[in-house]
Amino acid sequence: MKGSLTLLSSPAARSTAVSFLRMDMKNMREYVGWLYYQYLLVTGIYVLEPWEQSIFNSILFTMVAMVIYTSYVFVPIHVQLALEFFSELVRGQPESTVALMN
Amino acid sequence: MTQNSSSKLLNGDALHRTKQDTKAGGNGFVKNHCLFRQKRYRRPAEKSHHASCTSLYKKPFMESFEETPLLVAVLTYMGYGILTIFGYLRDFLRDWKFEKCHLAREREEQKAFVPLYQDFENFYTRNLYMRIRDNWNRPICSVPGAKMNLMERVTPDYNWTFEHTGNVLKDVINMGSYNYLGFAENTGTCADTASECTVKYGVGMSSTRQEIGNLDKHEELEELVARFLGVESSMAFGMGFATNSMNIPALTGKGCLILSDELNHASLVLGARLSGSTIRVFKHNNMQSLEKLLRDAIVHGQPRTHRPWKKILIVVEGIYSMEGSIVRLPEVLALKKKYKAYLYLDEAHSIGALGPRGRGVVDYFGLDPSDVDIMMGTFTKSFGAAGGYIGGKKELIDYLRIHSHSAVYATSMSPPITQQIITSMKCIMGEDGTTLGQERLCQLSENTTYFRRRLHEMGFIIYGNNDSPVVPLMLYMPAKIGAFGREMLKRNIGTVVVGFPATPISESRARFCVSAAHTREMLDTALNAISEVGDLLQLKYSRKHRRGSEGTDCFSFLEGHQD
Numbered sequence: 001m002k003g004s005l006t007l008l009s010s011p012a013a014r015s016t017a018v019s020f021l022r023m024d025m026k027n028m029r030e031y032v033g034w035l036y037y038q039y040l041l042v043t044g045i046y047v048l049e050p051w052e053q054s055i056f057n058s059i060l061f062t063m064v065a066m067v068i069y070t071s072y073v074f075v076p077i078h079v080q081l082a083l084e085f086f087s088e089l090v091r092g093q094p095e096s097t098v099a100l101m102n
Numbered sequence: 103m104t105q106n107s108s109s110k111l112l113n114g115d116a117l118h119r120t121k122q123d124t125k126a127g128g129n130g131f132v133k134n135h136c137l138f139r140q141k142r143y144r145r146p147a148e149k150s151h152h153a154s155c156t157s158l159y160k161k162p163f164m165e166s167f168e169e170t171p172l173l174v175a176v177l178t179y180m181g182y183g184i185l186t187i188f189g190y191l192r193d194f195l196r197d198w199k200f201e202k203c204h205l206a207r208e209r210e211e212q213k214a215f216v217p218l219y220q221d222f223e224n225f226y227t228r229n230l231y232m233r234i235r236d237n238w239n240r241p242i243c244s245v246p247g248a249k250m251n252l253m254e255r256v257t258p259d260y261n262w263t264f265e266h267t268g269n270v271l272k273d274v275i276n277m278g279s280y281n282y283l284g285f286a287e288n289t290g291t292c293a294d295t296a297s298e299c300t301v302k303y304g305v306g307m308s309s310t311r312q313e314i315g316n317l318d319k320h321e322e323l324e325e326l327v328a329r330f331l332g333v334e335s336s337m338a339f340g341m342g343f344a345t346n347s348m349n350i351p352a353l354t355g356k357g358c359l360i361l362s363d364e365l366n367h368a369s370l371v372l373g374a375r376l377s378g379s380t381i382r383v384f385k386h387n388n389m390q391s392l393e394k395l396l397r398d399a400i401v402h403g404q405p406r407t408h409r410p411w412k413k414i415l416i417v418v419e420g421i422y423s424m425e426g427s428i429v430r431l432p433e434v435l436a437l438k439k440k441y442k443a444y445l446y447l448d449e450a451h452s453i454g455a456l457g458p459r460g461r462g463v464v465d466y467f468g469l470d471p472s473d474v475d476i477m478m479g480t481f482t483k484s485f486g487a488a489g490g491y492i493g494g495k496k497e498l499i500d501y502l503r504i505h506s507h508s509a510v511y512a513t514s515m516s517p518p519i520t521q522q523i524i525t526s527m528k529c530i531m532g533e534d535g536t537t538l539g540q541e542r543l544c545q546l547s548e549n550t551t552y553f554r555r556r557l558h559e560m561g562f563i564i565y566g567n568n569d570s571p572v573v574p575l576m577l578y579m580p581a582k583i584g585a586f587g588r589e590m591l592k593r594n595i596g597t598v599v600v601g602f603p604a605t606p607i608s609e610s611r612a613r614f615c616v617s618a619a620h621t622r623e624m625l626d627t628a629l630n631a632i633s634e635v636g637d638l639l640q641l642k643y644s645r646k647h648r649r650g651s652e653g654t655d656c657f658s659f660l661e662g663h664q665d
Contacts, residue, residue, distance in 0.1 A: 038640060
């Protein structure tokens with residue numbers, strides 16, 4: 001796609017670039033469609049009626065959205081606390097042995 | 103020498119064999135699996151069985167049942183779990199009348215009785231089978247030869263009802279019919295002689311065999327079948343299923359023992375249960391399991407009284423159609439002779455399809471037909487007709503003529519069918535003066551080898567013996583069963599897909615039946631379509647033949663050193 005963008009100088013090159021873009025978009029759409037088909041087959045949703053598929057997709061999407069939101073809110077804080085705890089341990093160790101010796 | 107090594111085999115000594123050469127283009131990991139070295143734990147990626155004693159088998163016995171990849175098994179169970187949850191949801195909606203119920207239900211007055219439709223089989227049928235039902239019972243409107251015509255159907259309400267549009271799908275390549283030698287045709291000598299016979303005798307028999315339904319054609323057929331099999335005498339019946347289920351009760355009864363294989367056909371199971379004998383099941387094609395059962399039976403006798411069994415009957419099939427495996431007949435015969443049991447061999451799929459002269463699994467292994475006590479088979483698969491036969495010693499067949507339920511109560515075989523069998527059997531034997539039969543036999547074995555090799559190279563998991571014309575291709579996931587059938591029909595190829603309850607629930611498969619009527623071009627078309635659908639549905643699970651591997655990747659290295 002980057003290569004096609006640099007050729008945008010002449011109109012002929014522009015039309016080929018546009019057709020490349022369109023083909024890439026088409027290939028991308030086809031690939032995403034094929035991935036969705038694989039998801040339908042593996043989970044077994046393929047055999048269900050459309051309204052059942054919508055129910056399952058919405059439930060799954062809701063759960064995934066909740067997981068992402070929770071990880072966005074809590075993971076940085078947890079990681080920071082964990083790092084603090086372990087660095088406390090490492091720093092605390094030489095201090096206590098020094099205290100004992102004294 | 104055969105006796106010596108077979109008795110060593112049966113006494114539990116470990117036999118050390120020389121490593122056999124790997125077949126070019128065949129299995130990459132040929133494991134020499136000595137049958138009696140059971141103590142060491144090993145977890146093979148595939149179970150490949152070799153002849154336990156090379157002197158019993160005249161050519162290599164190559165079977166493979168590759169293990170299910172773990173991820174695929176987990177995803178299959180997950181898929182079934184999700185579909186079960188939706189099944190419960192739909193049942194709830196049907197129960198509370200939110201949705202119209204299309205099925206049989208109990209009446210209001212019967213609600214207090216024991217429920218009829220609550221077991222898993224009914225749940226599975228109405229919630230899983232119904233959704234992909236359009237892959238089965240497709241109406242055919244031409245002769246089921248190598249190519250056939252199908253009626254097109256549409257369903258407005260998700261497979262509960264079907265409507266015919268009036269269109270006919272022409273020249274669909276038929277990979278599902280049991281047409282091994284291509285005799286399912288409406289032109290040629292078989293069809294001509296059958297129509298002459300119809301003109302002479304009519305179609306209906308209107309009587310049972312014992313009353314007035316015994317034609318001279320039946321006598322001719324039975325004499326021909328006996329010559330074909332190499333036995334003293336034989337008897338023909340009108341229906342293959344009824345041959346098994348009605349004759350086993352005539353042969354065994356209370357006080358007899360039936361040892362039947364795990365994966366025997368429903369007709370054999372039904373016949374065994376109807377007979378009232380004790381039934382014990384041994385693991386599929388597993389000779390140690392069979393030997394253990396035989397020894398226990400002889401040592402301990404009948405359950406409570408410890409009297410010796412009146413008869414011990416071993417029931418096996420020639421080719422098992424769901425697995426594509428061939429019975430280990432030389433070993434079974436060795437066991438039978440040692441422990442003095444009787445052998446009932448059901449050659450429904452193997453007669454006409456195996457062996458250099460087409461005489462079935464006995465011919466394939468090069469054994470003596472008089473060793474097998476009861477040779478049963480059907481005319482449905484390789485002869486293009488219907489019905490079954492039993493062959494054996496003259497005393498046995500004379501006894502069956504009087505005591506078989508089928509001879510007493512069932513209508514005898516129809517005349518044009520009898521003539522079709524006579525003509526096709528003479529063609530296979532070469533007695534009609536042409537070499538057509540021999541050509542077809544060669545064509546079938548060539549087609550089988552080619553088809554299996556190509557599918558193996560593509561990377562699918564194929565079960566069974568390399569020489570069997572029944573080719574099961576593993577699908578595993580429930581949604582892929584429906585998707586495979588529909589995608590193949592879109593590409594004009596008719597296939598049979600099989601799921602639960604005919605197979606274990608996580609091992610659903612597509613079953614191809616190779617025919618001598620398929621030309622190389624048809625097979626190539628079919629193989630290209632299968633490969634395309636395999637890529638579309640991601641069915642190429644096999645870990646042995648990666649594309650372009652030389653068999654020297656890390657798996658083969660590990661496998662080779664596990665031994």
